[in-house]
Amino acid sequence: MAPAHHQAAAATTVTTQDIRRAQRADGPATVLAIATANPETRRSQDEYADFYFRVTKSEHLPQLKEKLKRICKKSGIENRYTYVNDEVMKAHPEFSDRKLPSLDARVEIASNAVPELAAAAAPRAALLGLRHTVCRTILSLHGCYGGCRALQLAKELAENNRGARVLVACSEISLIAFYGPEEGCTDTDTLVAHALFGDGSGAVIVGADPVDAVERPLFEMAFASQTTVPDSEGAITVQHKKGGMEYHIARGLPEMLAGNIKRCLADAFGAIGVAARWKDLFWAVHPGGRRILDLIEEALGLDNGAMAASRQVLREYGNMSGTTVIFVLNKLRCRFAADGAEGADWGALMAFGPGITAETILLRVASGLMGN
Numbered sequence: 326m327a328p329a330h331h332q333a334a335a336a337t338t339v340t341t342q343d344i345r346r347a348q349r350a351d352g353p354a355t356v357l358a359i360a361t362a363n364p365e366t367r368r369s370q371d372e373y374a375d376f377y378f379r380v381t382k383s384e385h386l387p388q389l390k391e392k393l394k395r396i397c398k399k400s401g402i403e404n405r406y407t408y409v410n411d412e413v414m415k416a417h418p419e420f421s422d423r424k425l426p427s428l429d430a431r432v433e434i435a436s437n438a439v440p441e442l443a444a445a446a447a448p449r450a451a452l453l454g455l456r457h458t459v460c461r462t463i464l465s466l467h468g469c470y471g472g473c474r475a476l477q478l479a480k481e482l483a484e485n486n487r488g489a490r491v492l493v494a495c496s497e498i499s500l501i502a503f504y505g506p507e508e509g510c511t512d513t514d515t516l517v518a519h520a521l522f523g524d525g526s527g528a529v530i531v532g533a534d535p536v537d538a539v540e541r542p543l544f545e546m547a548f549a550s551q552t553t554v555p556d557s558e559g560a561i562t563v564q565h566k567k568g569g570m571e572y573h574i575a576r577g578l579p580e581m582l583a584g585n586i587k588r589c590l591a592d593a594f595g596a597i598g599v600a601a602r603w604k605d606l607f608w609a610v611h612p613g614g615r616r617i618l619d620l621i622e623e624a625l626g627l628d629n630g631a632m633a634a635s636r637q638v639l640r641e642y643g644n645m646s647g648t649t650v651i652f653v654l655n656k657l658r659c660r661f662a663a664d665g666a667e668g669a670d671w672g673a674l675m676a677f678g679p680g681i682t683a684e685t686i687l688l689r690v691a692s693g694l695m696g697n
């Protein structure tokens with residue numbers, strides 16, 4: 326080994342700019358693989374109200390049950406996958422009553438179930454067996470924009486670390502926020518949340534400068550941005566309480582999002598000086614609820630069908646919080662691989678969550694999807 330003063334002298338011939346340049350990738354971050362997974366139990370939306378009122382022992386509240394049935398009917402959801410089943414509720418009757426302490430038991434179940442579900446999706450996107458020196462970052466409590474936030478971070482990491490491959494493993498389990506309806510409750514957040522949320526995980530591999538003949542570039546990530554909707558504080562909140570995680574979803578949320586969507590998109594596209602025509606893009610929007618998709622589609626003047634991938638995911642799985650946009654991107658991948666992008670090779674991935682935070686990623690269909 327050279328003496329220390331020789332090492333220092335050698336280091337001076339290399340500038341920090343050189344080191345930085347050598348670390349940076351040449352091309353944009355690119356989605357190289359996507360996969361998804363769900364728990365085994367599939368529950369039909371038609372039967373959900375019966376299940377929910379039975380396992381939470383709330384049959385004495387028939388009016389609330391009828392209301393949940395009405396919401397389920399309008400939800401655009403046909404099925405959801407869930408860890409909550411008769412067995413779990415039999416073992417943990419305290420989950421039904423959010424006044425009883427149950428957070429420890431919920432976290433204990435989730436601490437196994439969340440990584441298990443993520444691990445079910447991840448090998449479908451990558452062969453696991455990662456070195457113990459692989460860097461990990463955990464994001465939690467982001468609500469429905471968590472998956473998009475993770476993809477944005479993956480983009481930063483991939484573009485700033487030549488050769489890096491980033492595995493985004495996003496897993497959501499609604500058990501943490503599952504409890505019974507409250508008698509005399511005028512605030513119906515609980516019913517709406519229980520009509521919408523489901524469980525699932527999505528895994529995405531992001532990297533820049535794909536290796537020819539080994540990797541398959543699916544979507545280039547051209548630009549990413551985050552916007553906070555003005556005066557929206559408190560419109561969506563999630564809070565851990567002793568009886569489980571409590572949700573608040575403001576009644577006017579679909580209107581609020583639709584009223585601000587153009588501004589959010591202008592913030593994103595204005596920053597890169599691109600004037601896109603919304604109709605010319607493909608859309609991967611977080612399907613927070615059927616009415617949110619309806620109103621955004623209307624506000625942007627999109628064709629009926631522009632949100633087909635989001636609607637399909639909502640119908641087949643419900644709102645799986647942060648992981649849902651990964652399912653939507655996977656649906657688009659399948660559609661484009663089968664039918665081509667029909668001229669719309671630029672698109673916007675969008676997700677919303679507490680804040681209200683709106684995240685946007687400008688995507689471009691990449692060579693691994695075109696001509697296949």
Ligand SMILES: CC(C)(COP(=O)(O)OP(=O)(O)OC[C@H]1O[C@@H](n2cnc3c(N)ncnc32)[C@H](O)[C@@H]1OP(=O)(O)O)[C@@H](O)C(=O)NCCC(=O)NCCSC(=O)CC(=O)O
Binds near residue numbers: 399513521577612679
């Ligand atoms: C809930 C719906 C499917 C209901 O469909 P419609 O609005 O077309 O039907 P509707 O008007 O007949 O409503 C059916 C019943 O639901 C009630 N209702 C509707 N929206 C409600 C709300 N936000 N809170 C409480 N109750 C609500 C109505 O009063 C009505 O009750 P009655 O029948 O008694 O008159 C829809 O409104 C929807 O998709 N809303 C968006 C849901 C949402 O906010 N999702 C975001 C989740 S949060 C997220 O994604 C991000 C995150 O978590 O971070």
